[in-house]
Amino acid sequence: MCSVSNTPSTALPRGTPMPHEGADFPPQPAASPPLGGAASQSQNSRTFNLTFHGVGDPPSAIGDITAESHYWLTTDAFECVLDRAKDWPDARITFDDGNLSDLTLALPRLLKRNLNASFFIVAARVGTPGYLGPADLRTLLSAGMNIGSHGMQHRPWRRLPPADLQHEIQGAKARLEDLLGIPITQAACPFGAYDRLALRTLAAAGFTRVFTSDRGWASSATWFQPRNTITASTQLHDLDRVRSWSWPRRCAHQLKLALKRCR
Ligand SMILES: [Zn+2]
Numbered sequence: 001m002c003s004v005s006n007t008p009s010t011a012l013p014r015g016t017p018m019p020h021e022g023a024d025f026p027p028q029p030a031a032s033p034p035l036g037g038a039a040s041q042s043q044n045s046r047t048f049n050l051t052f053h054g055v056g057d058p059p060s061a062i063g064d065i066t067a068e069s070h071y072w073l074t075t076d077a078f079e080c081v082l083d084r085a086k087d088w089p090d091a092r093i094t095f096d097d098g099n100l101s102d103l104t105l106a107l108p109r110l111l112k113r114n115l116n117a118s119f120f121i122v123a124a125r126v127g128t129p130g131y132l133g134p135a136d137l138r139t140l141l142s143a144g145m146n147i148g149s150h151g152m153q154h155r156p157w158r159r160l161p162p163a164d165l166q167h168e169i170q171g172a173k174a175r176l177e178d179l180l181g182i183p184i185t186q187a188a189c190p191f192g193a194y195d196r197l198a199l200r201t202l203a204a205a206g207f208t209r210v211f212t213s214d215r216g217w218a219s220s221a222t223w224f225q226p227r228n229t230i231t232a233s234t235q236l237h238d239l240d241r242v243r244s245w246s247w248p249r250r251c252a253h254q255l256k257l258a259l260k261r262c263r
Pocket residue numbers: 096097150154190191
């Protein structure tokens with residue numbers, strides 16, 4: 001395994017350990033139970049994390065519609081994936097970016113199927129056109145959903161200077177906690193981008209789950225959680241293919257991610 005980073009990191013406490021895949025870090029119960037509920041799984045069983053972004057048509061207020069369209073699903077396509085996922089007791093649903101469609105289109109369809117999800121919010125976007133506002137976030141919480149951080153400005157966390165990482169990770173956590181009055185304990189890396197300094201900064205900030213976009217399976221109780229992104233071009237058989245990875249294939253992927261975390 002890798003050694004602790006020698007990268008200059010003035011804001012991190014000395015000795016901040018490097019989280020790794022094989023153990024929970026720090027030991028905490030899963031904050032976001034899989035769809036089937038925590039009781040339906042053992043403490044460290046496999047989890048298949050899914051990531052959505054927007055549902056319906058992307059609003060012009062959020063910027064580059066052409067680029068965004070790839071990550072937005074029609075309501076029919078969204079329901080199709082949900083209907084498949086609700087039969088997977090190991091599935092965990094997440095949403096990135098804090099789009100307004102999380103509330104208007106996704107939440108009713110989740111509730112209709114008695115599904116739970118985690119929503120990762122870009123702190124500086126809260127209340128801006130096209131995105132969820134504070135009251136919307138409270139509505140999601142009161143509906144039994146979880147709220148996590150997706151950074152302050154939606155910048156990639158790989159190769160960011162330490163001061164910028166502090167702002168993106170600890171600053172966003174503090175802002176969301178001030179806004180909602182609850183601990184924010186889960187984070188999702190914008191663009192799926194991270195390096196070992198970003199992971200150490202997340203660990204030092206006290207996050208108990210960190211979600212990436214690395215595909216494949218996760219262990220339900222571990223700190224590091226690869227997810228499978230659903231885009232407009234994703235087919236259900238694409239998901240079935242990943243779910244049916246053989247044991248050697250899963251091991252090879254875990255090794256690849258272990259090396260990636262050392263960058
Ligand atoms: Zn994002």
